[in-house]
Amino acid sequence: MNEPGVHSLLDQRTLRRRVEEGRLPDWAVAHYEHFRAGLLGERNGTPFPCYFGVEMEREGDGLYTFCDSTTDPESLFALGEVLLEYLDTYEEYAERAPLTVFVRPTDDDPTEAEYHERLWHLLQFLHVHDSEPWPDEVPTDPDDPYWEFCFGGEPMFPTCRAPFYDDRKSRYCPVGLEITFQPRTLFEGLTADDEVGQRAREVIQDRMEEYDGVCPHADLGDWGVAGDREWKQYLFSADDAQSPDECPIRVTREHPKADPELLVGA
Numbered sequence: 001m002n003e004p005g006v007h008s009l010l011d012q013r014t015l016r017r018r019v020e021e022g023r024l025p026d027w028a029v030a031h032y033e034h035f036r037a038g039l040l041g042e043r044n045g046t047p048f049p050c051y052f053g054v055e056m057e058r059e060g061d062g063l064y065t066f067c068d069s070t071t072d073p074e075s076l077f078a079l080g081e082v083l084l085e086y087l088d089t090y091e092e093y094a095e096r097a098p099l100t101v102f103v104r105p106t107d108d109d110p111t112e113a114e115y116h117e118r119l120w121h122l123l124q125f126l127h128v129h130d131s132e133p134w135p136d137e138v139p140t141d142p143d144d145p146y147w148e149f150c151f152g153g154e155p156m157f158p159t160c161r162a163p164f165y166d167d168r169k170s171r172y173c174p175v176g177l178e179i180t181f182q183p184r185t186l187f188e189g190l191t192a193d194d195e196v197g198q199r200a201r202e203v204i205q206d207r208m209e210e211y212d213g214v215c216p217h218a219d220l221g222d223w224g225v226a227g228d229r230e231w232k233q234y235l236f237s238a239d240d241a242q243s244p245d246e247c248p249i250r251v252t253r254e255h256p257k258a259d260p261e262l263l264v265g266a
Helices: 012-020 026-040 051-059 073-093 112-128 195-212
Strands: 063-067 099-103 154-161 178-183
Touching (some): 026 063, 026 099, 051 195, 063 073, 073 178
Parallel strands (some): 063 099
8 A cells, every 4th residue: 555656555644645745646636635625625505415425534534546547458457456455455444444546537528428438448347357256146237226346356336426517516526537436345234224324325315415406316226225226326427318328337257257348338
């Protein structure tokens, strides 16, 4: 952890020190500073909806990394290595320690459709080059309510923020794509079938409506609930015409995954 360069796994103390010392590129500094200001600030007189995220940033429990590209193999291989290091680290680091990935913005002005394509290409690449098989207990069909993205043998929930959200500011990041990976173990006791989890979700959704000034997204749901699909929540649609109708990822239990066709069309 905390090796030199933007591709390493960083704790908050190291990341903030590198920002202060000018040891990170401008885009990386802009990404983190907006992230921190958003979580610790208010909008419409309301704090950021996810109070677990607010507490994580306030207490310094988060872990972070940067990714140069969603298409360059070298950058994506490096991200995979950081994810594996994170999975070996997070449980001992803090009670709740998600990994936030700040993706370098491109010189063009991507459409919403292009952000969806870039996210799913990144996730498909990670799956195809995963060193561990897909867990036996997790379905491979994204249309199953118990499906979720897995890497390194761990089910996880990657949620994203992006520049194309005009109204849904809790998902807005003006710099570029931002992905927060949260292993399923971080949600123990916080699911829809748990009383504490139900109360937590109600508080978060109430704060989200006040913070955003719009109703919670129609695709907002819970893992394992009939009718809800987790993949739709990774990068909420703003324009239905630009978002995928079906989950773009292709998952296989075959291991090692040697079929290059798995990357086609991701």
